[in-house]
Amino acid sequence: MLSRTGLQRAVLVQPSIYGADNRLLLDTLALDPNRLRGVAVAHEDVTPEELAHWHKAGVRGLRVNLVDRHDAGGTLPMAMLHALAERIAPIGWHLELLAHVDACPQDLMALQTLAVPVVFGHLGYPTIGRNVTDVGFQALLQLMATGRAWVKLTGPYRLTREPLPYAPCDEWVSALLAAAPERLVWGSDWPHVMLKGAMPNDADLVDLIGRWLPEPMHRRQVLVENPAVLYDFPIHGGRG
Numbered sequence: 678m679l680s681r682t683g684l685q686r687a688v689l690v691q692p693s694i695y696g697a698d699n700r701l702l703l704d705t706l707a708l709d710p711n712r713l714r715g716v717a718v719a720h721e722d723v724t725p726e727e728l729a730h731w732h733k734a735g736v737r738g739l740r741v742n743l744v745d746r747h748d749a750g751g752t753l754p755m756a757m758l759h760a761l762a763e764r765i766a767p768i769g770w771h772l773e774l775l776a777h778v779d780a781c782p783q784d785l786m787a788l789q790t791l792a793v794p795v796v797f798g799h800l801g802y803p804t805i806g807r808n809v810t811d812v813g814f815q816a817l818l819q820l821m822a823t824g825r826a827w828v829k830l831t832g833p834y835r836l837t838r839e840p841l842p843y844a845p846c847d848e849w850v851s852a853l854l855a856a857a858p859e860r861l862v863w864g865s866d867w868p869h870v871m872l873k874g875a876m877p878n879d880a881d882l883v884d885l886i887g888r889w890l891p892e893p894m895h896r897r898q899v900l901v902e903n904p905a906v907l908y909d910f911p912i913h914g915g916r917g
Contacts, residue, residue: 743776766792779813799832
């Protein structure tokens, strides 16, 4: 897929279905350690030895799925997030959150107290029908302004019922780009798991980059420079 779309690097994120069993992720990273990085899933009691092993394999963050939690009660599990953040802070990782920013807007700014940065997938994963004026999305923009949050430009087909080019997502991207272009990264969300609508063609998703990031400066920033910081890739002159 990388070769067909002209991409040189990828970050593999542990799918929720595998829980904290990261063996497939680690095996895949070993196939191409120069081009691949990973985001794993771990319990709060993960050991420093395990983290060191994963770091050597190419892992640079831990993912926490808050969308599929049934005990959230409308609030963020800050005690658990603090515990994980303290574990990974010494090795320079981040926490990646799968969360709807409109589900707990009152808690978002508290995330800046974590010992590591947080990364939100799917443009903050706003619920279908919301817009950029929503209090949760505005809280996300404020959190980004602190320098403690990143956002992934991924999964537009999860945020609207409209087909390609997913036009309602344009305003989300524009607002994020205006707020903190140095805190954005792009991803295809391949292989598009748990997708209820039409399966997208990944080449079409790559083409959205030109729509969302018309300025070459921003394309290089989001595709090359920012992921080099977040995922510890070497910066080079390629497309990212």
